[in-house]
Structures are given as structure tokens and as C-alpha cells.
Amino acid sequence: MRNDARLVLLDKHQVETLLEPGQVVEAVREAFALHSQGKGRVFSVVRESLATGAVFGIKSGDVQSQDLLGFKAAGFWPGNRSLGGEPHQATIMLINPITGRPVCLIDGNAITTMRTGAAGGLGLTLLARADSTRLCVFGTGVQARVQVSFAMRVLERLASIRYVTVDGQRDAAFEAQFIGRCEVSHASDRDVAVAESDVVITATPGSGPLFDAQAVRPGTHFNCVGADTKGKRELPEGLLKRARLFVDDRIQARQIGETQWAPDTACIEIGDLITGVTEANRQPDDVTVFDMTGIALQDLTVARLVHARAGETGTGTSLGWPW
Template sequence: MELLDAARVRALLDPRALVEALRGAFADPGELVVPPRGHHRIDDALEATLLVMPAWQREHWLGVKVVGHYPHNGSRGLPVIHGSYLLADATTGAPVAVLDGGELTRWRTAAASALAADLLAPQEVREHLVVGAGNVAAVVPHCYAAVRDVGRTRVWARDPDRAADLVRRWQDEGVEADVAPDLRAAVRTADVVTTATSSTRPLVLAEDVRPGTHVDLVGGFTPVMAEADEALVTGASLFVDVLEALHEAGDLTQPLAHGRLTPADVRGTLADLAARRHTGRVSAQEVTVFKSVGTALEDLVAAGLVWEAHRAALGGGR
């Protein structure tokens, strides 16, 4: 069994290939099985959460991700997410590799959002606003580049220094980018808004979102987390990655509890979009919202892709 650390995972993950692999898996999962994930509170004072996410596909791969989410780690200069992914042969159960779970998570999260944006975002994206400057936010432009020719990427974060650091990294990586000093003003001019935070209060408000904007809510995955106000979620064309988002994400559980949203208001899932069971955006003036909480399907696809690239680089087979 081999260990693929964060640097190795990053070197092997091609964002375009990952988006397309996810497109195929969501459109036609075949015999892929995704049991409910374990969701456990580790420490109330730290607001820390443990997620255990298994998935497998007959005669292919079996995998499980164990990840800790520590929202206050940013103030310590540490990643918010730490995790490991165990990949095994589904036919024999033999483990083949342990992959860095944090690196895998951030890339598959951004790639899934880019896949949704391919059917929900405007065709012309002159300005993409990223809210948050953490590890997931850092790779959003690279995944969006697989589906849109983005003019400029902007970032807003509570800590202006972190936003400035991220812009410098993006510029070094060839991304046209700058810091958005005023969040609400930046939302008003954006064609696409991606939030990747652990916020428990709305950051993106309906009154600031222009007609035709696509809003991509990545960060919140517990009932206390909410990155958009209820008016935006209930007034837009709403899509989710998986239906579990309805009872996991505060962006949805809160308006559901207040009677302002019903499950029937969800237009479709990422599987519906990928399989073209739903056409996605239907007008240039439509505001679309994609709310994701993540699924083990994405982890399994990404881990399998990384492992196969690793073996190919070594000149070996599966």
C-alpha cells in the first residue's frame, strides 16, 4: 500500500479531467453505492466535526474518507480540513493507497461546482467573485477554467491579508485576479459568486445579486452554517449536489424550518444536470443557486483518478 501525500495528489489531479470524470459518474453512476455518511460532533467549543464517507463500485474501487473539519483553524494558520482517504480494490478488499484527504476534498469540491456551473452559469463570465480565502477557495479558478473562459477572478475574505496573499498566488499561477475590498459591492458586479466559508451568517444577500447571476454555495454543510440569505435561496432557481443537502445545510434547513422553502422547490440535483434530465439555466435573466454539501461519489472518483494517474506515471497498471 502506498501513501500519496498532498503534493503528490495535487501533481496528479488534472482539473479538466476531474470535472469530466465527475460529469460521467453523476450522469451514469452504474453500480456505484454511496451509503449515508457519518456526521459526528467532536468538540462543541471548537465547532469541530468528524465526517466518515464510504463509497464503492462493483469490480472497481472501494474507498472511505475520514475528515475532520475545524473551522477555527484558519486563525491558527492551519487548514480547516484535515483528512485521509483509504482506496481499496472493490473485488478483493485489498487496500492500494492512502491519499491526503484534505487535498482530495478541496479539488473534488471545486470540480463539482464547476460541473454545475457548466449548465447553470452565464456563458460569458466577465467577473467571478470568490468569497473566502481558504484551501477550497484557492483552487476554484482552476476548476472553473475547465468550463468557462473567466475574465477576472476577485476574492473577498474577512482577513484582507489572506485575500491579498491568495491573489498573489493566483497571479503567479496565471489567473487574472484582484482583491474585492467591499463584499456587497463586489457581489453587485459579479456574473458568478462562489462562497467557500464556514460562515454562520449570510454573506451574500438577494438584494445585491444581479439578474442572470449564478451563485455557488460551497462552504456550509451543517444546519448552523449559512452563506446566503433566505431571500436569495427562496427566490432563485435552486439546485443541489445531492438531496441530503436539504437536511444538512443551514442555507436550506433554515428556510425549510421557517416555511419559506419546500423540498419541491429544488429544481434538480447535480445528477439531473449531468444526465440532462434538467436543462439548467433557461433564461439570461435567471438567478441560479447551486448548494453543495459534498458526496462520497466525488471522493471515490477523484481518488481513483489520482491512483490511476500515479500508476501510469510509474509505468504500471491498475
């Protein structure tokens, strides 16, 4: 019986200090590559509604050659808003695959936000037109902001951002985050905003189509974030049929992503572009869609990065965890 085992705890503020965008991008790139090469496994997703009105899920996986194993328990608790808290909640656990003992317990909110933003940045790098200058984003919450932040990192010619809100009102806090870095304006007509944009990011709760399919012009790229549960969608009927579809995980996208609404649509996994299994061969008039459902390997590679940096910097709380 071992009595010297330790469990590292990392809270929200500690995780935020350990996340560096460039390093997260590389960790997410590795996750997609491992998935493409069959070296990283993604286990079946749990996603269930609760009697409380919340949605609870588990994403898990492993990389056997790297002794990487773990899961993220996460979901959406809308009632948290009335408590002054964040409705999205996530907790990540890294597990020793040899013994099954927990190694590190991490607040997963910041990791989820950053790894999703990094995935969006990779999607834009691989799929958006290099001459893209105009971006439209649906939503102004945490995920919308991180998606725009990564877009500004990778779209060198980005000059304007138009944002669409649920209530049709301006969001001064959203504008303040990006003003001065490029032109930022509120869009009163969502179809016009889509029609006049090169890149469209949808980062909403996924309650239904956000715009008309007829508004989409040739050459537009979409990063779709909000559809992550059965029944959710952001894109209008018919758009996937005229688009070139890219996904993070083919099976998962058909189960809970935007692809659930057109499951027979041919698609390419983003990891296959990263590893060179296939090429995007994007043509100027192609409409492209990146259906981002988020895979467990993203959480695990970024959590491993955070755990390693915590050890290097002496961050976190180490508890005796004998067995």
C-alpha cells in the same frame, strides 16, 4: 490465508503530482453521472462535533458494477492553524469490495480540494450565463483559490475578479495568484460586489449570511461551497425561494448544505443535467444556485484515478498487508 496482499500508501506530495485538472473534471463528471443513473450509491454521511472543537465526518459509497468501494474520513481542526498546519484534514481508503481488504490509503486533502474545484467548474459550465464576465468570490483560502482557478478555465469571457475577505483587508497572496490573468481587486462593500457580478462563489467557513438578498440581481449564478454541516450557511434568508436550485445530492443538501435552510425548495441534481435526464433551460434573468455539499462518489472516482496513475508511474509506497 493470503500472504501476498499489498497496501499502497500515497502521501500529500505524491497525490499532488498525480492530479491533472482535466482528468479530475472527467472523474467528477462520471461521479455525478453514476449518481444520476443509480449506478453509484452514496451512504449516509457522518458529521459530528468533537470535544476538541473539531468536526469529524465520514463520506462513503460504492459503484457495484465497477468494484469501487471506499470512504473518506475528514473534517476541520481549527487548532491546526496554531501548529502551522492545515485545519482541513482528509484521508481516503479504497477497499476491495470482494474481500473487504484495503487496497490504497491516500492523503485526501488535495483530492478534496481538486474534486470540489472541478465540481464548481462543472456547475459554472452547466448553469452560469455564457456571457459572464464578472466574478465575486467570498474567501481567499485554499477552496476559494481552486474555485476561481476552475472558473478561469471554463468562463471564456471572464474579465474581472472581486474578492471579499473576512477582515476587510486586502490579501496580497490571493491577488498574486491571479493577477495578469484578469483584473483582480479587493471589494470593500460586499453587497455592491454581489450586485455587480455575474457569478458569485462563496467559499467560507459558513458562519452566517455573507450579503443581503436585495443585492442579488437577475441572471446571477452562485456556487456555494461553505455550508457542509448542520447549522452552516452563507446565503441570506429568502434567496433560495427566488432562485432555481441545483444540488449534488438532494438528501445530503437538505441535511448539511445550504438547502437545509429551505428544505422544501424544489431542486435538480447536477448529475441529471449531465446525463440528460433533464435540462437546465436557463433564462437570462434566472438566479441559479449550485449547493455543493460534496458526495462520496467524487472522492472515490478521483481516488481511483490517482491509484491508477500511481501504478502507471510507480508512485507511492507498497506495503505487505497479509491476511
